[in-house]
Amino acid sequence: MSKVNYFTEEGLKKLKDEVKHLESVERPKISQQIAEARDKGDLSENAEYDAAKEAQGMLEAKIAKLKEQLANARIIDDSNMDTSKALILSTVKIKNVKNGAVMEYTLVAESEADLKLKKISVDSPIGKGLLGKSVGDVAPIQTPAGVMEFEVLEITR
Incomplete structure (x- = not known):
């Protein structure tokens, strides 16, 4: 079972922006690096190709983790919270x-x-x-x- 993640509206927007950046900027950049390394010939001894593939794997894992956080995200509504006690957002x-x-x-x-x-x-x-x-x-x-x-x-x- 996944853990519920609590966010402020600002924090949730920041997380969505990070996912969007990783998918629209970083993912194409790594794909380009893989393509360039592939064009250099023999893949069995190509360190650039191996490094780019490893970077791609780490990026995809990070995107998956952030998307899971988004899927379990809840926005905290502090409008009716008790102000006499220290609670989240206090x-x-x-x-x-x-x-x-x-x-x-x-x-x-x-x-x-x-x-x-x-x-x-x-x-x-x-x-x-x-x-x-x-x-x-x-x-x-x-x-x-x-x-x-x-x-x-x-x-x-």
Whole structure:
């Protein structure tokens, strides 16, 4: 049974655009490389041909994986979600109880996680620890460095 993948509208559009790019740009490019390598003669000793065929296989596997994600995609409707608790698509401001460092993250599906954009997966240790917490709650979170405690300062959408 396939796993349901949750996306924001923006994340789903990005995934569809990536599939379209791979099918309409990258696939023809690799087909062209295979054709050029085939024109060079003996295929049994043609490293270019082997490399192009391998690249084609990896590309087709990636396209298949992305299409499976699309087939099982569901868009998250945050219009009627509880804003008093940290849920997917919540922006949560937290404070490290030990050192006082304040951070702000948006909880997103695993496929949309991007630490540079301060988007963390609900499947990550911090994401799991924050789910369901309210303002003022302290979340003990198991990290590779040991258990860390984070206080929830603010939850927004």
